[in-house]
Amino acid sequence: MKALVKDIDGIGLTLREVKKPTIQANEVLIKIKSTAICGTDLHIWNWDAWASSTIKIPMTVGHEFMGEIEEIGENVESLSVGMRVSAEGHIAGSNSRNAKAGKLHLDPDTVNLGVDREGAFAEYLMMPASNVVALPESVSNEVGSILDPFGNAVHATLSFDLVGEDVLITGAGPIGIMSAAIAEHVGARNVLISDINDERLKLAQKVCNAETFNPTKENLKEKMQSMGLKEGFDIGLEMSGSEAALDQMVDAMIMGGKVALLGIPPEKINFDLSKVIFKALTLKAIYGREVFETWYKGLALLDSGLDIKNVITHTFHYTEFEEAFNLLNSGKAGKVVLNWH
Numbered sequence: 001m002k003a004l005v006k007d008i009d010g011i012g013l014t015l016r017e018v019k020k021p022t023i024q025a026n027e028v029l030i031k032i033k034s035t036a037i038c039g040t041d042l043h044i045w046n047w048d049a050w051a052s053s054t055i056k057i058p059m060t061v062g063h064e065f066m067g068e069i070e071e072i073g074e075n076v077e078s079l080s081v082g083m084r085v086s087a088e089g090h091i092a093g094s095n096s097r098n099a100k101a102g103k104l105h106l107d108p109d110t111v112n113l114g115v116d117r118e119g120a121f122a123e124y125l126m127m128p129a130s131n132v133v134a135l136p137e138s139v140s141n142e143v144g145s146i147l148d149p150f151g152n153a154v155h156a157t158l159s160f161d162l163v164g165e166d167v168l169i170t171g172a173g174p175i176g177i178m179s180a181a182i183a184e185h186v187g188a189r190n191v192l193i194s195d196i197n198d199e200r201l202k203l204a205q206k207v208c209n210a211e212t213f214n215p216t217k218e219n220l221k222e223k224m225q226s227m228g229l230k231e232g233f234d235i236g237l238e239m240s241g242s243e244a245a246l247d248q249m250v251d252a253m254i255m256g257g258k259v260a261l262l263g264i265p266p267e268k269i270n271f272d273l274s275k276v277i278f279k280a281l282t283l284k285a286i287y288g289r290e291v292f293e294t295w296y297k298g299l300a301l302l303d304s305g306l307d308i309k310n311v312i313t314h315t316f317h318y319t320e321f322e323e324a325f326n327l328l329n330s331g332k333a334g335k336v337v338l339n340w341h
C-alpha cells in the first residue's frame with residue numbers, strides 16, 4: 001500500500017510503498033478516506049529539534065483521520081465492516097494508576113499514532129478496536145478527519161462553565177478558532193479571539209461570530225471597553241504558546257478567573273506567577289483529549305448544530321502532499337485535508 005513515510009534525516013516526507021498492516025484479535029483494519037495535517041506533522045516534515053529527537057525513522061506519519069472499517073479481529077464485537085470511523089490517536093497503556101482508574105488521558109505509557117507507531121497517512125491503518133469511534137452520517141468525511149484537533153478544542157473549552165461568561169482566546173489557529181465556535185455555541189456572552197496574523201482572524205470570522213483582535217494594531221483595554229467588559233475576562237483559553245499572549249491574558253482576566261493552557265511555548269518562558277497569585281486565577285493545562293468523554297461531547301456538539309467545516313480551507317489528493325505541506329508552512333491555511341480515495 002501507499003504511505004507518507006518519514007524515512008530521511010532531513011526535511012520532507014516520502015510517498016512510498018509499505019507493507020499493508022495485518023490485525024490481531026482485538027484490532028481493526030481501517031481503509032483511510034480523509035486525513036488532516038496537524039502542527040505535529042509539520043514539525044516532522046520540517047525535522048526540527050523535537051521531531052529529530054522523537055521520531056524513529058522510517059515511520060508512517062499522521063494521526064488525524066477518518067475511514068471505513070475493512071476488517072475486524074475475532075474478539076471485536078461493537079464494530080462492523082463498512083462502518084465509518086475515526087479513532088483516538090493516543091493509545092493508552094493499562095498498568096498505571098491513572099489507566100486503571102479510567103483516566104486514560106493521564107496514562108504515562110501512552111503511545112502516539114504517527115509519532116511512536118505507524119500512522120494514518122496511508123491507504124490502510126491498524127488500530128486497537130477500543131480506540132475506534134463510530135461516526136454518524138451527519139459528520140462528513142472532511143470534518144471526520146479533524147475530530148482529533150476538534151477534541152483538543154472541546155477539552156480546553158469545556159474545562160470551565162462558560163454560560164454567560166466573557167471569554168478571551170489567544171491564538172487563532174484551527175484549535176483556537178474551533179474553541180471560539182464552541183464557546184459561542186454553549187452560551188458564552190462575549191468571545192474575543194486574538195492573533196498577530198490578520199489572515200487567521202479573517203478565517204475565525206468565517207467559522208464563528210466572535211470578536212477579533214490583533215494586539216500589534218489595537219489596544220486590548222479599549223477593545224474590552226467597547227465590548228462592555230468592566231472587570232476583565234472570566235475565562236481565558238491560551239492557544240498560542242506565546243509569552244506575550246499569556247502576559248496579556250493574565251492582565252486581562254477578572255479576579256478569580258479561570259485559564260486553560262493548550263499552546264506550547266517553543267522554549268522556556270518568563271512568566272510573572274505573582275500576578276496569577278494576586279489575581280487568584282485558576283490555571284489548567286490541557287494535553288490531548290479526556291479521551292472518550294471528549295469524543296462524546298464533541299460529536300454531541302456537532303449533532304446539536306455546531307458547524308466547524310469552514311476551518312478546513314484546503315483539500316488535496318494525497319499525491320499532492322508536497323503542495324499541502326508547503327501551503328501549511330506558509331501560514332496561509334487553516335486545516336488542510338488530504339483525501340485518500
Ligand SMILES: [Zn+2]
Pocket residue numbers: 038039040063064148149
Ligand atoms: Zn493533531
